[in-house]
Amino acid sequence: MLRVWKFVSRDREFGSLVATTVVVTGVLYIAVGGRMFSSLGISSMAIQIAEFGFLALGMGLAMLMGGIDLSVAAAAGLAGLMGAMVMSGSIIPITETNHMLIVTLGVVATLGTGMLTGAINGFLIAKVSVPPILATLGTMIFFTGVGMAVTGGNSVGIEVPEFSALFAGTKVSVFPLMFLVLVVVFAVVAFLLNKTVTGRSVYLFGENEVALRFSGVRTERTVMMTYLLIGLLMGFAALLIIARANSMRIGYGEGYLLQAILVVVLAGFNPFGGKGRISSLFVGLILLQLLATSITAFGLTPYHRNLMFGLILLIVMGINFAVNRTSRAKKLMPGVAAAPTTEAIILAERDEHIRQ
Amino acid sequence: MLKKSPFRMLFNRAMNPMERLLTVVIIAYVAFVSIRNPLFFGPQALFDILSSGAGLMILALGVLIVLISGGIDVSFAAIAVVASYTAVLLARALETDSLLFILFVSIGLGAVLGSINAIIVHFYKLPTLIVTLATASVFHGIMAITLGMKTFTQTDVPESMITFGRWYVWSIEAEDGSRTSLSGYVVITGFVMLVTWFILYRTRMGRSVFAVGSSEEAAKRIGINIFGTRLFVYSYVGMLSGLMGVMYWSRLYYINPDILYGFVELSIIAAVVIGGAKLTGGEGTILGALLGLFVYQLFSNTLVYLGLSPAWSQLFFGSVLLTMLVIIYYRQRQANKKALVFSTM
Numbered sequence: 224m225l226r227v228w229k230f231v232s233r234d235r236e237f238g239s240l241v242a243t244t245v246v247v248t249g250v251l252y253i254a255v256g257g258r259m260f261s262s263l264g265i266s267s268m269a270i271q272i273a274e275f276g277f278l279a280l281g282m283g284l285a286m287l288m289g290g291i292d293l294s295v296a297a298a299a300g301l302a303g304l305m306g307a308m309v310m311s312g313s314i315i316p317i318t319e320t321n322h323m324l325i326v327t328l329g330v331v332a333t334l335g336t337g338m339l340t341g342a343i344n345g346f347l348i349a350k351v352s353v354p355p356i357l358a359t360l361g362t363m364i365f366f367t368g369v370g371m372a373v374t375g376g377n378s379v380g381i382e383v384p385e386f387s388a389l390f391a392g393t394k395v396s397v398f399p400l401m402f403l404v405l406v407v408v409f410a411v412v413a414f415l416l417n418k419t420v421t422g423r424s425v426y427l428f429g430e431n432e433v434a435l436r437f438s439g440v441r442t443e444r445t446v447m448m449t450y451l452l453i454g455l456l457m458g459f460a461a462l463l464i465i466a467r468a469n470s471m472r473i474g475y476g477e478g479y480l481l482q483a484i485l486v487v488v489l490a491g492f493n494p495f496g497g498k499g500r501i502s503s504l505f506v507g508l509i510l511l512q513l514l515a516t517s518i519t520a521f522g523l524t525p526y527h528r529n530l531m532f533g534l535i536l537l538i539v540m541g542i543n544f545a546v547n548r549t550s551r552a553k554k555l556m557p558g559v560a561a562a563p564t565t566e567a568i569i570l571a572e573r574d575e576h577i578r579q
Numbered sequence: 580m581l582k583k584s585p586f587r588m589l590f591n592r593a594m595n596p597m598e599r600l601l602t603v604v605i606i607a608y609v610a611f612v613s614i615r616n617p618l619f620f621g622p623q624a625l626f627d628i629l630s631s632g633a634g635l636m637i638l639a640l641g642v643l644i645v646l647i648s649g650g651i652d653v654s655f656a657a658i659a660v661v662a663s664y665t666a667v668l669l670a671r672a673l674e675t676d677s678l679l680f681i682l683f684v685s686i687g688l689g690a691v692l693g694s695i696n697a698i699i700v701h702f703y704k705l706p707t708l709i710v711t712l713a714t715a716s717v718f719h720g721i722m723a724i725t726l727g728m729k730t731f732t733q734t735d736v737p738e739s740m741i742t743f744g745r746w747y748v749w750s751i752e753a754e755d756g757s758r759t760s761l762s763g764y765v766v767i768t769g770f771v772m773l774v775t776w777f778i779l780y781r782t783r784m785g786r787s788v789f790a791v792g793s794s795e796e797a798a799k800r801i802g803i804n805i806f807g808t809r810l811f812v813y814s815y816v817g818m819l820s821g822l823m824g825v826m827y828w829s830r831l832y833y834i835n836p837d838i839l840y841g842f843v844e845l846s847i848i849a850a851v852v853i854g855g856a857k858l859t860g861g862e863g864t865i866l867g868a869l870l871g872l873f874v875y876q877l878f879s880n881t882l883v884y885l886g887l888s889p890a891w892s893q894l895f896f897g898s899v900l901l902t903m904l905v906i907i908y909y910r911q912r913q914a915n916k917k918a919l920v921f922s923t924m
Contacts, residue, residue, distance in 0.1 A: 530720020
């Protein structure tokens, strides 16, 4: 218990996020009752968190580097489409005996296309120096265009039932398999970011790209690796999307873009880069899903949901801004950005190492 | 031999590389399609592109001015829907059927919504993309909840708007009796382009917009009112959006607050960007935005002449967009390397 408390109280923003989530859960439990928190309710929320969580994690990684990835939904859509096409039997005919082979190929195609989209983004940003917002705007239109051209806008159905059963049907107690995969992926990404050189470079890149390059880090490689990882995450998101719907149609999930940005900012990520924690993002995902589910439970429309998400985004940004300003005033550094400088981070990390 | 190129005489500057590339793309595409399908090289295709592109060009001018000021706005389509839908409902409630009243309310409301954007962007000091993404869904959500999302078909759309939508400046009658007409919207768009050009290049406010976009700190130090400039930029975008909203419904004879918002924003930003406007601010030309939007319109309207379905348009536009981005930024990267500039921003 003490350990949990230490983990939560380590960071003020993380603490307040956890507190808000606990309060919202309590209020919803009283207001909506056990229906929302029955095992069926929890497993349906968990599968939605999983579907959306990969997109949000991709967006979060892009924002850590001071960029933004507008192409997340389009990339996941294209990856899902390629997987669905393989599993629709239109490329390799499906026979009685080769179902598992087709499923394997479908998974490979999905993840491979995901990584390819990441590689294209990474190439444009790292090797051509296109600003991330423009590069991903371009690829967003391009990926959607490829998907539209291949399918003509029609949906592609999956003809092997084993795939859906495996990825959307398998459950470990109340949690769907993909939710557990999401938890593992979050843990792995958190480990990579905090304990590996490349991971730390991601934060430092967001803080000060030029300083990082001058400290002898191959920044282009860092960018490339990060976008490849984002692409892989989009592949995972796509697997779940096509498993749930058992078909894929381009344009699915475009509404996730605002939500992805919302949850990342809600989790305390700095949109200018360099700051943000994966554990916060996970708590933010749970909070957002609770709110989204409660809106359905109260019988409100998607317009209410969008209004609420927009307002929350504005309010959270306002609070973050106010908090940063007061902490800046405390430090008597008028006019200096609130975020710590690169040197401060390096020094703090060195001190931490010495202490350990 | 001409002492000055015709372009220089008209615009008093050299054509920038992006404008030149876009012109090449347009000429090559038009030539290719005309050879494949001679029907294309008639008034029909051109009138289609101009008539449906006129409204979008007004939005593109708004996007351009925000990009020049160093921001990025994705709420303009939401503002267009909210302002014009509210104006129509108000006109119906007051039982007036005056186009001037609807335009006035819509443009005024657009300005108000735009200035809300400006206030939030200025005082929060946050990425404008995220702020306007949030305000767009707030504006649209408030409208949906308070006013409802009722659609109006032709019988319910105010008469004056339908007349406005059927305003043509030029009609050509073909031999078989079918008519192709050029919408009067091109006159409005031309006028708005002229006003925008005048503001940007001939007024103190316009020069402040460029200054703020190039370097906010430098602009502050020479005494430019940053907040005033932002307020102008975002409320001007709001006004253009309000105007465009009314034009859009008038031409469709149909009002549905669920379309437009969420569909056109990013494509229009992309069109302006391939016209050479930089996200870092301070750069961008009206001609570039026009050419960029023309390319977008070409791909969305004329693929049928090649026998392709409209589903291909995004692939074409996306490919051109990526190619242009690679050309612009690869060049800049090489220049930066030579000049030992290490910051990419």
